[in-house]
Amino acid sequence: MSPATSSSEPHVIDPAKRRQSILIVICCTLLVAIGQYLIKLGANHLSHAGLLATMIGIFTIPPLFAGYCLYGVFTVLFVYALRNGELSILYPLIALGYVWVTITAVVAFHESMNPLKVTGLVVIVAGVAVLGWGGGKATEGKP
Amino acid sequence: MTTPVSSMVLVLVGSLIGSVGSIFLKSGAHALNRHWTSFAFNWRLAVGIGTYLVSSVLFVKGMSNGELSVLFPLVSVGYVCTLVWSRLFFNETITKVKLAGVGLILIGITFLGLGGR
Numbered sequence: 001m002s003p004a005t006s007s008s009e010p011h012v013i014d015p016a017k018r019r020q021s022i023l024i025v026i027c028c029t030l031l032v033a034i035g036q037y038l039i040k041l042g043a044n045h046l047s048h049a050g051l052l053a054t055m056i057g058i059f060t061i062p063p064l065f066a067g068y069c070l071y072g073v074f075t076v077l078f079v080y081a082l083r084n085g086e087l088s089i090l091y092p093l094i095a096l097g098y099v100w101v102t103i104t105a106v107v108a109f110h111e112s113m114n115p116l117k118v119t120g121l122v123v124i125v126a127g128v129a130v131l132g133w134g135g136g137k138a139t140e141g142k143p
Numbered sequence: 144m145t146t147p148v149s150s151m152v153l154v155l156v157g158s159l160i161g162s163v164g165s166i167f168l169k170s171g172a173h174a175l176n177r178h179w180t181s182f183a184f185n186w187r188l189a190v191g192i193g194t195y196l197v198s199s200v201l202f203v204k205g206m207s208n209g210e211l212s213v214l215f216p217l218v219s220v221g222y223v224c225t226l227v228w229s230r231l232f233f234n235e236t237i238t239k240v241k242l243a244g245v246g247l248i249l250i251g252i253t254f255l256g257l258g259g260r
Contacts (some may be wrong), residue, residue, distance in 0.1 A: 042190030075192060082165075082172040088229035088241055091165050092222040095248045098215075116258030120251045128172055134240035
């Protein structure tokens, strides 16, 4: 936890902390992808379950529980990152999750890969790189 | 396969709700300090997490029907909106670099959706 003083001046952001926030969110998207993989695994047990059975299942089916726990960890880390970073940079970074999910789907669930998907992945990574590298610099030193 | 309008509306609304939720998450995050009450009685954080949950339910419902090539780009509408919210509520600047980054992400997600048919 950083000192409470930052709460009164939300716009003054230390460049080192801003970079740290960007790294945290990038790692976070990996957690979400693993969480989604676990939820998909666990959801197979629930294909015909009603709302109540689904809610109980979240606590009793281990992969489902683990998946939602990872979502919880993601939320905590994301909130922490938001304290020291710009929303306009950090929020779009979540799109990196698409990259991990597509890779997981191909590797774990044997979905097909095609040139369009590869192009999509490369362009998303380029966009994230532009935001992460340039977005941090653009307003540096500007309160 | 065609995409039902209801799916498009669900995903679009989910995406908008998610981006509005991020405003609450950020302002809630700034209200946090070392005292536990700043977390326990943090209504902004609660609203942020709540909207995040609602938007993910809408995504799952919307994505279950229709073409990903149509639905995926709708998700990224939320990223564009967030640029606007950040400017309005947190005085962040909308720079060319940010627009380029979000633009690339939007194009990439569209390609991914096209490849997903």
